[in-house]
Every structure is written in C-alpha cells, then in structure tokens.
Amino acid sequence: MKNKTVKSHYDIIIVGSGPAGLGAAFKLAENSECSILLLEKKKISSGGLRNDCKQNYTFPVGFPLEHWSQESAEKLLKEVKTHLYPKIEQKYNIEKYSKRAQKIGVQILSIDQSHVGTDKSSQLISSLIDKLKALHVEVALQHEVHEVAADKKEIILTNGSKISFKNLILAPGRADYDWLQEQLDTLHVEYNDNIVDIGIRVETKEEHYPIVKDYYDPKILFPNKVRTFCTNSGCAHIVREKYKGYYSVNGHSLSKENKPNGLVNFALLKTIRLTEPVVSGQQFGRILGQMVMQLSGGSVIMQRVGDFRLGSRSKKETFNSDLYDFEPTLKSAVAADLSLSMPAKILRDIWKSLKMLDTIIPGVLHPSTILYYPEIKTYSNKPKFINENFMVKDSYYIIGDAAGTSRGITAAWASGIRAANGILASL
Numbered sequence: 079m080k081n082k083t084v085k086s087h088y089d090i091i092i093v094g095s096g097p098a099g100l101g102a103a104f105k106l107a108e109n110s111e112c113s114i115l116l117l118e119k120k121k122i123s124s125g126g127l128r129n130d131c132k133q134n135y136t137f138p139v140g141f142p143l144e145h146w147s148q149e150s151a152e153k154l155l156k157e158v159k160t161h162l163y164p165k166i167e168q169k170y171n172i173e174k175y176s177k178r179a180q181k182i183g184v185q186i187l188s189i190d191q192s193h194v195g196t197d198k199s200s201q202l203i204s205s206l207i208d209k210l211k212a213l214h215v216e217v218a219l220q221h222e223v224h225e226v227a228a229d230k231k232e233i234i235l236t237n238g239s240k241i242s243f244k245n246l247i248l249a250p251g252r253a254d255y256d257w258l259q260e261q262l263d264t265l266h267v268e269y270n271d272n273i274v275d276i277g278i279r280v281e282t283k284e285e286h287y288p289i290v291k292d293y294y295d296p297k298i299l300f301p302n303k304v305r306t307f308c309t310n311s312g313c314a315h316i317v318r319e320k321y322k323g324y325y326s327v328n329g330h331s332l333s334k335e336n337k338p339n340g341l342v343n344f345a346l347l348k349t350i351r352l353t354e355p356v357v358s359g360q361q362f363g364r365i366l367g368q369m370v371m372q373l374s375g376g377s378v379i380m381q382r383v384g385d386f387r388l389g390s391r392s393k394k395e396t397f398n399s400d401l402y403d404f405e406p407t408l409k410s411a412v413a414a415d416l417s418l419s420m421p422a423k424i425l426r427d428i429w430k431s432l433k434m435l436d437t438i439i440p441g442v443l444h445p446s447t448i449l450y451y452p453e454i455k456t457y458s459n460k461p462k463f464i465n466e467n468f469m470v471k472d473s474y475y476i477i478g479d480a481a482g483t484s485r486g487i488t489a490a491w492a493s494g495i496r497a498a499n500g501i502l503a504s505l
C-alpha cells in the first residue's frame with residue numbers, strides 16, 4: 079500500500095481516514111462519478127474507529143451544539159447507521175438511577191449505543207475500506223500530507239509529490255491540531271481554540287460500579303460542566319497515549335467474546351472554556367500534561383481514593399496493602415499525589431462530582447478505587463466556517479474533531495456527510 083502510485087490530480091482529496099473522512103468518502107462515492115483520493119498517514123486506517131469503538135446514536139452526545147440541531151443530527155445519524163450497522167445495547171433500571179440523580183442536581187442521559195471493542199474494530203475498518211475501494215475511491219495509506227499550497231490548489235506530501243484537486247476536505251483528527259493550525263494560517267482562515275477537557279480516569283471493581291451491567295457507557299452530567307466519558311467494562315484496561323510533550327490516559331475494553339477481568343474504568347472530565355488573554359485550550363492542556371511528566375519522571379500518575387481522602391500521597395507500597403485488592407491495569411502509572419498536579423478549581427469540581435456519583439451508585443468511592451491523571455481532550459481549532467457544510471474557503475472544507483464539528487465517532491462521520499453534501503451541491 080505504501081508504494082501505491084497516486085495520480086497527479088483528483089476531483090476531491092480527503093485528508094485523514096478517521097470517521098469524518100470515511101463519512102465524506104462514502105457519501106461522495108455513492109453519489110458522484112468524481113475521482114476521489116483518501117489519504118492516511120498511518121499504516122492502518124481509520125483514526126479513532128480503531129479503538130474501543132463505542133458508537134453513540136442519541137443527540138447531543140458527540141454533537142457540539144453550536145453546529146448541530148437535534149433535527150440535523152438525527153437525520154444524518156440515520157445515514158451513519160446504514161454504514162456501521164450498530165447493534166444497540168440494552169439498558170435497564172435507568173429510571174431508578176435517574177430519580178436518585180435528579181434529587182442532587184445530576185442528569186443521566188439515556189443514550190442508544192453500540193460497542194465493537196478494541197479487538198474487533200480493525201475488522202470493521204477493513205470492511206469499510208474494502209467497500210470504499212469497490213466504490214472507486216483510491217485509498218492511500220502511509221501517505222502523509224505535509225502542506226496545502228492554496229495558491230495552486232495542490233497538496234504536497236512528505237515524500238515531496240504534489241497532487242492537485244478541485245475540492246479538498248481536511249479531517250486530520252484532534253491529535254494533529256497543530257498541523258491543522260499551520261494549514262489554517264496558510265489558507266488565511268480565522269480560528270480559535272479556547273476549549274479543553276481536563277480530568278481523571280477512574281478504575282474500580284465492577285462490583286463497586288454495578289450500573290455498567292444496566293447501561294454499558296452511562297452518560298452522567300454533573301454541575302460545573304463535569305461529565306462521565308467513555309466507560310469500559312467486561313475486559314477493560316487503561317492505557318497511556320503519547321501526545322506532543324505529554325501522556326494522557328485513556329480506557330479500552332475488548333469485545334464480549336473475551337474473558338471479563340472484573341474491572342471498570344471511565345473518565346470524569348471538566349470542560350474548561352478559557353477567555354482572554356489565555357486563548358489556547360491545547361496549550362493549556364499541554365502545560366498541565368507536562369507538569370505531570372515532570373512530577374512523575376515522564377509518565378502519568380495514580381492515587382488510591384483511600385489515600386486521597388486521607389490527604390496522603392499514594393506510594394508503591396499502597397498498592398500492595400490488603401485493603402487494596404486489585405492491581406492497576408496501567409503498570410506504567412506512577413503512585414503519587416493528585417492534588418499536587420491538578421489545578422484546584424478542576425480538582426474541586428471533579429471530587430464533588432465523584433461524591434455525587436457515589437451517592438447515586440454507592441461503592442464507587444471504595445478506598446481501593448484508583449484515580450489516574452491526566453486525561454486531556456483537546457478538541458478543536460474552531461475555524462470560521464462560511465456555510466453549513468463546513469466550508470472555510472471556496473473548495474476547502476474542514477471536518478471532524480480537529481475542526482470542532484464533532485466529539486465522537488458518529489458525529490465525526492455525520493460532519494463528513496455534511497461537507498460531502500456541500501461538494502455534491504456544487505457539482
């Protein structure tokens with residue numbers, strides 16, 4: 079695939095094969111005769127689909143409200159389903175949890191979800207890519223776009239080759255926000271990036287968080303913009319992911335065919351909206367991540383709830399005590415002190431939310447529960463769009479998490495459809 083010869087011109091080039099790029103590619107291929115090139119810098123395709131792959135099919139999960147109405151999201155979610163064939167998970171006892179939550183000012187959203195699993199998502203991706211190829215889309219993996227030459231309507235790959243286009247869709251995902259910022263500068267498109275989500279990942283025994291038996295990935299909204307995110311159970315583990323200059327934790331679980339390990343993990347995130355003079359959410363996240371790197375000797379940190387409550391740092395020995403009866407799944411996390419690394423405002427709101435969660439689902443604050451930090455989600459560059467199809471300049475579209483048009487798989491796919499609709503209307 080690496081040596082695939084790409085042509086020197088296409089009607090449409092899509093950069094990034096995550097769900098946003100795929101959504102655009104399918105819509106365009108199924109509705110036009112245009113020549114389409116889908117470029118992906120990695121060896122394996124499809125960005126964030128490659129992970130746990132929980133798909134949410136209920137508005138507003140994943141859909142930033144400044145870009146989506148319920149009507150526009152629901153219309154496109156129907157289309158997303160025709161490509162991803164979700165098997166919606168059953169939910170039980172939601173009323174019971176919701177009643178308890180409402181009493182203390184917390185909201186539980188009832189969401190239609192499907193779960194593929196980290197071990198199964200690659201099969202889904204391969205079948206999607208095969209279908210795209212059958213639909214005359216050229217897919218070039220290990221082809222990284224170095225820059226966009228706006229004056230010539232060309233992209234330049236890192237191997238030096240140049241490819242011209244009539245329409246360009248950029249869908250590079252949130253990990254490559256700084257690359258996208260450079261392209262936006264070149265294109266003279268205004269943007270801002272003032273939002274970031276900062277939080278922790280909680281790991282505990284399933285018996286301490288039994289709601290997951292009733293609701294696979296419970297979406298719980300707390301006061302002060304704190305929410306649960308990406309719950310994993312069954313065969314669940316925590317990973318650390320490398321970003322530029324720091325690590326962020328994240329959670330995974332394997333499909334139901336794997337033996338359960340009795341553990342659950344989920345993130346508790348607080349959305350921070352920065353105002354002048356601090357305007358870069360990505361930069362703020364990076365600074366906090368780098369502080370943890372300094373304090374942990376180059377990794378992420380973890381603390382047992384029992385130690386946190388007593389105001390004492392966790393130590394290696396803490397994890398061997400008889401009270402603390404499960405091993406952390408992220409072995410590279412360093413036992414430390416959360417309150418030394420997290421800004422007070424964030425820590426206060428997260429701890430308060432955890433106490434509320436423990437009131438709704440008693441047990442989650444068992445002394446053995448582990449709090450990992452940091453989990454950082456830098457979302458977007460929020461470009462200034464000139465129409466509802468996420469066009470930023472004539473023939474240029476920017477979609478997906480990198481552009482703040484989505485915050486999840488299904489919304490990213492839907493944003494790809496919207497950009498494709500713009501191009502189809504212009505043909």
Ligand SMILES: Cc1cc2nc3c(=O)[nH]c(=O)nc-3n(C[C@H](O)[C@H](O)[C@H](O)COP(=O)(O)OP(=O)(O)OC[C@H]3O[C@@H](n4cnc5c(N)ncnc54)[C@H](O)[C@@H]3O)c2cc1C
Pocket residue numbers: 093094095096097098099117118119120123124125126127129130131132133134140221222223224249250251252253254257308328329477478479480484485486487488490
């Ligand atoms: C570990 C993890 C787990 C997640 N789990 C879930 C989940 O279970 N459910 C959910 O809804 N969301 C989940 N998300 C979020 C979800 O993955 C994203 O919302 C979604 O993937 C965004 O889609 P996207 O197409 O915008 O970007 P991405 O999926 O990030 O795809 C962007 C692609 O563009 C490529 N690219 C970037 N720059 C270039 C370049 N210059 N040249 C060529 N290619 C380039 C990247 O390699 C990447 O493959 C998870 C995210 C992570 C990191």
